[in-house]
């Protein structure tokens with residue numbers, strides 16, 4: 001992969017330069033946990049970069065830094081947002097929210113359930129946030145839930161009591177319901193059966209074909225091999241240091 | 242980069258308030274943009290309510306400036322307005338939801354009158370319309386309309402709080418201050434009230450400043466968070482970032498002292 005271009009060409013949608021992240025655990029004797037050091041990567045339209053490495057290598061942390069959920073210590077995370085580069089490390093919270101609303105989608109490993117909200121509304125919420133009218137947002141949510149084989153009788157219920165696989169499918173539906181040009185996927189297929197795994201692969205492939213860029217973590221080798229256009233190998237830093 | 246409007250709705254700079262030798266809050270600055278909900282968290286006595294009272298026009302700060310984007314003049318220092326202008330602002334553009342509904346309701350008049358009175362204060366005169374609007378709002382907060390003509394003192398805490406919220410929102414304020422809006426209620430009532438607030442905040446695109454000690458409330462209804470300790474803001478940021486990757490020792494302590502948010 002090529003990167004470090006100070007003025008990247010417009011087809012580059014995401015570039016990360018020399019990213020570093022450590023956790024300082026103030027209430028545990030100020031222990032320092034270094035998780036990311038000198039991470040750089042570049043994504044163009046249609047790229048699917050798969051993060052590879054053992055547990056604790058910092059894969060999820062990297063996705064969370066890119067999404068602005070974790071605070072990076074140094075480096076740059078530039079995302080092309082409405083045609084303009086935005087550095088997520090330096091951006092104000094308000095800018096980060098705007099990038100999340102329109103450009104950057106994130107599917108976490110587990111559904112962060114909003115208590116007592118019906119599944120259909122959990123899935124429709126990103127569209128409502130973009131300002132889509134409630135009826136249309138629900139229709140789109142329904143299409144996505146159908147695709148992921150979430151039975152209609154569950155739609156009115158809150159996902160809190162669903163099985164792990166059902167929750168994961170709700171989470172994926174929520175992540176894919178909106179048309180983000182960049183998607184961050186943290187093990188979206190880990191709790192799925194073969195049929196649903198195929199459906200997720202198809203969803204990602206359609207995204208890529210439509211010009212999106214994806215950064216994903218997939219423990220399933222088959223999924224990884226079929227989706228990855230690039231690999232980033234990561235290793236836990238504590239051992240390396 | 243710009244998302245939406247170019248001016249903040251509220252701009253607070255260098256605000257401190259001292260009660261004699263005691264510091265209420267110290268050196269607080271932030272901007273609130275239209276449609277944004279900011280949470281203020283911190284232990285009791287950390288200055289949350291002092292800050293809220295200063296920025297909501299109820300208590301002049303010892304130093305510092307609070308500016309609000311008025312409909313006619315843009316950003317204006319609320320403590321340099323006349324008392325009458327400030328009162329008008331508080332009645333029309335602002336709402337204030339108190340922790341104790343008794344502080345925000347008129348206990349001597351009916352539920353319906355509690356709403357109607359606010360509407361009349363901003364110039365509504367037509368009885369039928371006032372009644373319709375009041376009904377509409379009481380419906381939105383899931384208030385049992387059969388109880389419309391009863392006194393607030395005959396309602397449960399949860400119902401009183403719903404009524405207080407309706408009374409505040411009925412005039413279409415552009416900014417709502419809330420001080421522990423779900424505090425003092427039992428857990429199941431709290432949960433339902435929180436659902437309601439979440440819906441209102443998203444559907445109406447409200448701008449709000451919410452003081453709470455409950456991080457789950459903050460997670461669910463705010464986009465940005467300020468963590469206060471001993472009168473100072475020790476950390477600010479996106480709500481999910483502050484809760485998932487707190488930087489300041491005190492924020493870390495606060496987040497780790499609760500099990501799950």
Ligand SMILES: Nc1ncnc2c1ncn2[C@@H]1O[C@H](COP(=O)(O)OP(=O)(O)OP(=O)(O)O)[C@@H](O)[C@H]1O
Nearest residue numbers: 023033035054055056057058059060061062485486
């Ligand atoms: N919020 C946090 N606070 C403190 N430490 C954290 C936090 N999040 C992650 N870590 C630590 O950072 C390191 C990397 O974790 P991360 O979850 O990024 O690994 P991963 O590669 O995704 O692992 P897995 O494959 O098990 O999901 C771990 O040592 C983890 O304990």
Ligand SMILES: [Mg+2]
Nearest residue numbers: 059060061186
């Ligand atoms: Mg992980």
